Amino acid sequence: MTGNRLADRMSAVEQSPIRQMFDLAKRAEAAGRDDLVHLEIGEPDFDTPSHITQAAFDAATAGATHYTSNAGLPELRKAIAQTTDSTHGFTVDPTTEVLVTTGGMEALALAMLVTVNPGDEVLLPTPSWPNHRTQAILAGATPIEVALDPDDGFTLDPERVIDSMTDRTAAVMLATPSNPTGRVFDPDAVRTVADAAAERDAYVIADEVYSRLLYGEYQTGIAGYVDSPDHVLTVESCSKTFAMTGWRVGWLLGPEDVVSAATILRESTTACTSTISQHAAIAALTGPMDEVEAMQLAFEERRDSVVDRIADIDGVSCPPPEGAFYVFIDVGDFGESSLSMAKQILEDYGVVTAPGSGFGGAGEGQLRLSFANNLSRIEEGLDRIEAFAADNR
Numbered sequence: 001m002t003g004n005r006l007a008d009r010m011s012a013v014e015q016s017p018i019r020q021m022f023d024l025a026k027r028a029e030a031a032g033r034d035d036l037v038h039l040e041i042g043e044p045d046f047d048t049p050s051h052i053t054q055a056a057f058d059a060a061t062a063g064a065t066h067y068t069s070n071a072g073l074p075e076l077r078k079a080i081a082q083t084t085d086s087t088h089g090f091t092v093d094p095t096t097e098v099l100v101t102t103g104g105m106e107a108l109a110l111a112m113l114v115t116v117n118p119g120d121e122v123l124l125p126t127p128s129w130p131n132h133r134t135q136a137i138l139a140g141a142t143p144i145e146v147a148l149d150p151d152d153g154f155t156l157d158p159e160r161v162i163d164s165m166t167d168r169t170a171a172v173m174l175a176t177p178s179n180p181t182g183r184v185f186d187p188d189a190v191r192t193v194a195d196a197a198a199e200r201d202a203y204v205i206a207d208e209v210y211s212r213l214l215y216g217e218y219q220t221g222i223a224g225y226v227d228s229p230d231h232v233l234t235v236e237s238c239s240k241t242f243a244m245t246g247w248r249v250g251w252l253l254g255p256e257d258v259v260s261a262a263t264i265l266r267e268s269t270t271a272c273t274s275t276i277s278q279h280a281a282i283a284a285l286t287g288p289m290d291e292v293e294a295m296q297l298a299f300e301e302r303r304d305s306v307v308d309r310i311a312d313i314d315g316v317s318c319p320p321p322e323g324a325f326y327v328f329i330d331v332g333d334f335g336e337s338s339l340s341m342a343k344q345i346l347e348d349y350g351v352v353t354a355p356g357s358g359f360g361g362a363g364e365g366q367l368r369l370s371f372a373n374n375l376s377r378i379e380e381g382l383d384r385i386e387a388f389a390a391d392n393r
């Protein structure tokens with residue numbers, strides 16, 4: 001049955017062009033197409049390291065199957081505080097400044113819900129991950145895209161962000177490394193934006209879920225180097241670092257007032273993160289890192305190979321990703337819209353990609369390719385994209 005009444009906010013939430021591509025690919029495969037190369041994937045292709053899965057199994061069989069406190073297991077919050085200190089370069093109090101969430105996604109949604117009023121504006125430097133926009137809408141805010149410059153490799157331009165600030169700006173979303181571009185924002189640029197935000201009592205929401213997948217120099221988290229860390233809400237997660245997307249463990253770090261408000265609010269949403277998954281996360285954060293390091297090396301090898309291969313394709317270019325596992329390629333010379341090109345590449349060349357327009361207006365003319373697939377499939381996909389470029393020049 002269709003035609004039922006929905007809340008007004010749903011009129012602003014559309015199905016993203018990325019999701020349309022996923023659905024098209026699924027339909028093609030259900031109809032028998034078996035040659036598709038998947039370069040649209042947003043999660044590590046590795047399995048969760050076995051000691052993590054074992055810890056979850058042990059916890060479940062020992063009876064850790066009940067609710068935990070809204071904030072999460074104290075032992076996990078302590079492990080998060082320790083890892084924040086060692087990998088993000090700032091300290092948090094595990095009892096008052098850490099909230100365990102159901103993935104980074106819940107942390108992002110809660111951060112907005114507790115700091116943004118209906119009618120406020122949330123600045124989104126784009127291209128950016130589409131869920132940020134939906135999360136702003138969920139909080140009743142107006143998402144404001146701040147288009148970054150493709151000719152500058154989508155680096156963070158603080159002037160553009162500051163020019164978009166108004167007295168209704170309540171938050172600025174900064175995801176670094178970025179999904180979809182893989183850019184790591186320059187700390188000076190971030191500092192300038194963070195200072196301007198704090199002056200207006202607006203928060204920087206620092207989405208750092210890819211912060212342990214870096215191909216350049218080690219970077220501390222944003223809250224570790226800005227002058228007003230009390231205006232930074234940090235979101236992190238086990239998903240990408242530990243190949244744990246399905247376990248749904250993330251966290252929100254921030255000042256006590258914000259974390260406490262988010263903790264109260266989530267009693268009415270998810271109440272707590274799966275207890276079994278929280279035990280798995282403790283094992284991830286405190287256990288051996290050799291499998292994680294092997295994954296990081298594999299991503300680095302793929303990243304180098306993808307960047308070299310794209311440089312060889314006439315008319316296609318990309319800013320070299322400095323983190324995460326995506327390349328955002330410029331294919332603007334070959335077609336009208338990124339969605340129509342993505343559809344053509346799927347139908348005629350058998351490669352599934354994410355159209356750039358799904359990441360905001362600044363992404364038009366681009367495609368996001370993920371290198372969360374094995375090297376031979378990635379090479380096959382890039383050969384086919386080269387054929388698309390040659391045929392459409």
Ligand SMILES: Cc1ncc(COP(=O)(O)O)c(C=O)c1O
Nearest residue numbers: 103104105129179209237239250
């Ligand atoms: C930029 C960004 N932030 C946050 C997330 C949330 O990840 P999770 O909820 O699995 O921690 C994702 C997932 O794709 C992402 O790409």
